[in-house]
Amino acid sequence: MDSTLATMYPGACDCHIHIYAEGYPLAPHATFVPPPAPVSAYQRMQKELGLTRAVVVQPTGYGFDNSCTLSALARFGDAARGIAMLPPQAQHDDNEIARLHEAGIRGLRYMMLAGGLSSWSNLEADAARIAALGWHIDLQLDGRDLPSHESELKDLPCKLVIDHTGKFIEPVHPDSEAFRSLCRLLDRGQTWVKLSAPYETSRVGAPDYDDVALLARTLAARYPERCLWGSNWPHPNAQPRPVDALLLDWLIRCAGHENTLEKILVGNPEAVYGFSPSLTSRRGVASTS
Structure with missing residues (x-):
């Protein structure tokens, strides 16, 4: 898969990883102790997978101390972007x-x-x-709660990315009110969803995660410009x-079409995270950046 993916989809991005490194102590509220998962x-x-870009998401175990994530970004260079956690607005400045x-x-x-420190009130x-910086809110919640928060999420002045x-x-099921709420947010035009970590919610299990795959296939077919993918490495x-x-x-099976896969792995991450357009587009696939 490695060389083939890298050749067919140059700039392919893993949009959800975590880095845990020695020398960065966990916050007191951390709910588990992960094994080291360094940049190397x-x-x-x-x-091995033929990926070239990554998005480092601040682990909840580090709380508001973004030091490990920032160190990882320095190691990755321009091939990575990051998602931070910040305390309430009064405790940080521009x-x-x-x-x-x-x-x-x-x-x-x-x-x-569980383990999150964010508050809907903020x-x-x-x-x-x-919003002015082009940042987005990276939201992880029980999707069954989306209808309760749909109105405030639709009115956000910035981009929104919904996890997993x-x-x-x-x-x-795709006809449920909760899934329809997700779709209405995607209709907003500034919302994306990561087709990722099916193992966290599937009741069917590996290798196909059919219950989550049904949702992922539906989203990829309806919203190819609004889907991303992340490995959720290191799965602690x-x-x-x-x-x-x-x-x-x-993910490749859920995408179902090469054009859709190119958008999910390359074009859409460029739009969300501000990566430079790939130097080479896969033959026969139009650039979406």
């Missing part, structure tokens, strides 16, 4: 946000599940503050640990 280990996996932008941060994580103010195929903790809480190459294979 990810780069080996990245090369100079800090400008510093993070210069370091490669392009989004603010809102983790609304969302509107944070979104307004980051909506992360419906109990997988739903998953037992057994999924095989990254098989997760990419799952």
Whole structure:
């Protein structure tokens, strides 16, 4: 898969990874102790899969200390972007946000599940503050709660990215109100969804994760310009640990069409994270950047 993917989709991006490195202590609220997952280990996996870009998402275990993520971005260089976590607005200023932008941060994580430190009450103010920089809110929640928050999410002044195929903790059907709510947000035009981490919510399980795959296929078919993909490496809480190459294979099957896959892996990440347009487009596929 490695050389073939790299040749067919130059600039292919893994839009959701975490880095855990020695020398960066976990926050007191951390719910688990992950094994070390340094940049060098990810780069080996990245090369094996034929990926060239990555988005480093601040782990909840590090809380508001973005030091490890920023160090990783420095190691990756221009081939990576980052998603930070910040305390309530009163505790950070525009100079800090400008510093993070210069370091490669392009989004603010809102983790609304166990271990997350974000609050819905801060969302509107944070979104307004980051909009001018082209940042987005990276939202992870139980997708079944989307109808309750749809109105405020539709009114955000910035881009919005929703994690893990909506992360419906109990997988739903495409005709459910919760999934329709996700679709209405995608209709907004400034919302994207990551077709990622099916193992976190599937009740069917590997290798096909059919219950989550149904949702991913539906989204890829309806919204090819609004889908992203992430490996969720290094999967510290998953037992057994999924095989990254098989997760990419799952995405390829869900995409169903080469043009759609090119958008998910290359064009859409360029639009969301501000990567430079790829120097080479795959023959026969129009650039979406």
